[in-house]
Amino acid sequence: SFYQEKANEYHFGEISISANRGSIYDANGVILAQSATVYKIFMDPDLFRSELEKKKENAEAQQKQIANGELPSGTVVKTADQVQEEIISFLAEKLEIKEETVRSAMEENTQYKILKTQVEKPVADEIIAFMDENSLNSIQIEEDTKRYYPQDELAASVIGFTNGDGDGQYGIEYQYDDYLSGTDGKVISAKDAYGNEMPYRYAKTYEAQDGNSVYLTIDRTLQYSLEKNLEETVSQFEIEDRACGIIMNAKTGAILAMATAPGFNLNEPSEVPDLQIAQAAQDMELLDIDKNEVIKKDNAKSYLDQLTEEQLDEAYVAAREQQWKNKAITELYIPGSVFKVVTSSAALEEKAISVNDSFDCTGALVVVEGTDPIHCWKTSGHGLQTFTEAITHSCNPAFMEIGRRLGAESFFNYFKAFGLTERTGIDLPAEATSYYQGLNGMGAVELASCSFGQTNKVTPIEMITAYAAVINGGELVTPYVVSKIVDTDGNVVLTNEKTVKRQVISA
Ligand SMILES: [Zn+2]
Known part of the structure; x- marks a missing residue:
């Protein structure tokens, strides 16, 4: 088997055919990601050297002919060295690579040395035309x-987005990589005793199987609107830790828009604005400034100038990793007052309160005698209010009382039932799990604080899914961003639809 393998290496050559990666569309068929044909430019250094050797012999022969008077004395004869230098400078200029790279490639003992990948068609065409003009075959292109x-x-x-090898990184490109990538094909050809490719009839082609196309539930118009508003919010309030937003169809769990701001350009994912690098440097305590000092767009560059090259690199990498993260599903936050809807739903369902009950707010409440009072956001107090007024006022003491009437066990059961202790299972990578106060250790003070949305940390996607249950008839649904996947012949190979995990509360 050892010799058989060796023999096969001599007898057969293999050329890979790249499968086209499938496209990604929005809910209305607008293209969000697509693949186009580009070219790999490679050299056969062994062939290059022998072609140059021939050029040299030809040049010498022509020079002799000029000396003998067989060719007119003004005939221009390029020497092999001149030809080589012309090729080097031509390739370096066209491919935007160093001349040194071409020079060292020419020295290698191989028949296949890649000079550059991802070259656009016009440049590839120019290279082939140049090589044809000079009757050379040692530089070739591959799709x-x-x-x-x-x-x-x-x-x-x-x-x-995808990396240089075309593998999905992050987001849908990663999550659905198996569907999008397709299967590469290949051409296996036979070689003669001298290592040259045999005629085409001896070759066997395995066609590439192109990737499937993915259709999202995302609607471009809503997405654009959400992003525009988020961007304005981030700049208006000088938000440093990014902002995110989600628009969900509450009945089905289909995500219509999901954004993190500031965003980044998918065509240049490694480009990070100075402001974000400076903020990362501040977080990493690389800058000699206060943690709370606000860095602005205009002076970000001056902060970066204070860093050593190594520190700058460290801050850049951190900021880059950060900008690629989908804040809506990978980061936790304390929901605060929006959580009051969950407490209300549980209390109403359990009949712990009724809509007409009244709640008094003096501006603060001592939950357990001897502990510090917990304040309402309105320190002068809301006075006597009905439940409807209390939720309209977003009154903290009222919700501490509602939580008390509900009781720790019931509160926690609903917290769990609303899906806040588990991942939602959205079809995106790296979903975080919440960090919450369990039933063990939930005393009166913890219960009070949890009841108006403090203490527990959840993901934005968990929170919006819980909200959806409140308004959709009580069903906890699984959120999703892909509606269907279609193969190259138009067959639907996967569909995502509404999935109900459980009935949390009555309609
Ligand atoms: Zn109040």
């Missing part, structure tokens, strides 16, 4: 694919 994101920043943290 490859490149990923384009026609909408640039739109839904960047949801879509994700």
